[in-house]
Amino acid sequence: MPHIAVGSTSARSGERQRRTAGTRRAALPHRGTLRPYALDITVILLAGLDVWMVGPEQVPSYSIVLSVLACLALAGRRWFPFAVLLLTVPGFLAGWAQIAAMFALGMLATRKQFHWQVWVGAGLIWVCRFFQWPLEEFMDLSWQMHVRNAIYGVVVAGMPVAIGLLIGARSELSARLAELAASRDRERILHAQAVRADERAKLARDMHDVVSHDITLIAMQANALSVSNTSAEAQRTADTIRQLSKHTLEELRSLVGLLRSSGQTEPSQPGITELDQLVRNTNVPVQLTVESVPDGLPNDVSAAAYRTVQECLTNVHKHAPGAGATVRVRGEDDGLRIEVHNAPGTTATAGLPSGGHGLTGMAERARMLGGTFETAPTEDGGFRVRASYPVDT
Structure with a gap:
């Protein structure tokens, strides 16, 4: 007979390496958990930089307070997008927190898509860009400036909404594609299971019809031998054949039952x-x-x-x-x-x-x-x- 050697050293070493790598990954912070917070900090810094660079030197103190509050409110834009947008409106209307309001509107559109809150928020941002504070300065503007401010208001309010809708649509499309891929995987698995079930059923029929029949005939011949021959040796041989045939039929019946089942349960086996x-x-x-x-x-x-x-x-x-x-x-x-x-x-x-x-x-x-x-x-x-x-x- 040929020499056969099957070892498991490489498999066990590979398993240890995978466990070690998993432990190292668990010990280190996950990059995906830090990325949203880094993005929030970046957004707040950009909004604050916009207020600091655009704002004039001589301004009322309340305008500075409202602008700073609008920038700080962006920290909660992921959890309360509509409330954060409302908090940025005073800072945009009476201050210079335009970038902060645009960030808040973009997040609201990303999360809510075509919800009524998005359109209400877009209208508020348009109003903040169209009107100027104090109202005396707004009333002194010419009609050409009013038209320009109205157009700019559409751009300032429309751009975050468009970007938010695009990001939301992309996320929804990715989710649909992932669901479709998972559905195809499930169909492939079900098809493979159906094919295996057919093969098991065919094998079970062949085992039952052929092997079981032949073993039964062996047992019957052993019984006939014990009847026709009265010697002690023949009786012992026939009894051994009957016992082996019975044991084989029991194991064969167990295997046939397993093949006809779903294959999820194992039959009782000798040990x-x-x-x-x-x-x-x-x-x-x-x-x-x-x-x-x-x-x-x-x-x-x-x-x-x-x-x-x-x-x-x-x-x-x-x-x-x-x-x-x-x-x-x-x-x-x-x-x-x-x-x-x-x-x-x-x-x-x-x-x-x-x-x-x-x-x-x-x-x-x-x-x-x-x-x-x-x-x-x-x-x-x-x-x-x-x-x-x-x-x-």
Whole structure:
């Protein structure tokens, strides 16, 4: 038999690296959480710079206070956009907080889109840009200046609204695209599940119609043998065949039920506690040793150990008839170890069919559980199989 070795060192090291990287990421502050606050600070500084550069030197104190309050109110624009806009209106009308009011209107349009609050806020900003404080200066302006201020008011109020609507539409489009991608993923998963369900149903039908029928015939032939032959040896052989056929039919029925189900539940499988019965029912002389098996062994590890020993004894019966086998199951600190060794066969092989998938299946089972599996011929012409499974699977 070829040498097969399956290790899990690289997989475990990769898992440790991923856990370490996740711990480092958790220890460092996330950039996405700091970005909104940095943006808010930048907006407040820009609004304050606009007030400081545009405002004249000789101004009433209340104009300065209202302008500063309008700039500071931008700190709450993400949570209370309409209230912040209302707070910036006095600073724009009686002061120079135009940039602050435009930022507040833009955030309101981004959050509310076509809500009535957006249009009310746009009207207030237009009014603040059209009128001038104090009213005496507004009344002294010519009609040309009034027309220009009205046009500028449309620009000042319309630009934040347009940008906010654009940002909101882009966010909505991104959300729709993400939802569409998730829907396609769900459809792909459902289609794959449907295909697998069809394959499982077909396999279950074939197993039930062919394999179950043949095993039933074997059991019936064994019963006929026990009736027609009264010798003690024939009776023992027929009883062994009946017991094996019954056990095989029970496992086959469990597998067929699993295949016909959704595949979310695992059937009950034999484990280490059934190794004694397995050894008694096999036609191979076996010396079984079970040592220090930990309590609370996971079901998948226990089932894997049972299947490994079962497949090894089957291979001994097929490829080394007449040879004995030594089976040792030992619990250690890092997991469960299994070793099966057989001597060379003493009789000619029976020519039993073999698909060559037994060793591959055991190696795949060990890899899925994070263990190791290796096989190698021995110096005396026999064969040795070693497998290990972690107990914390």
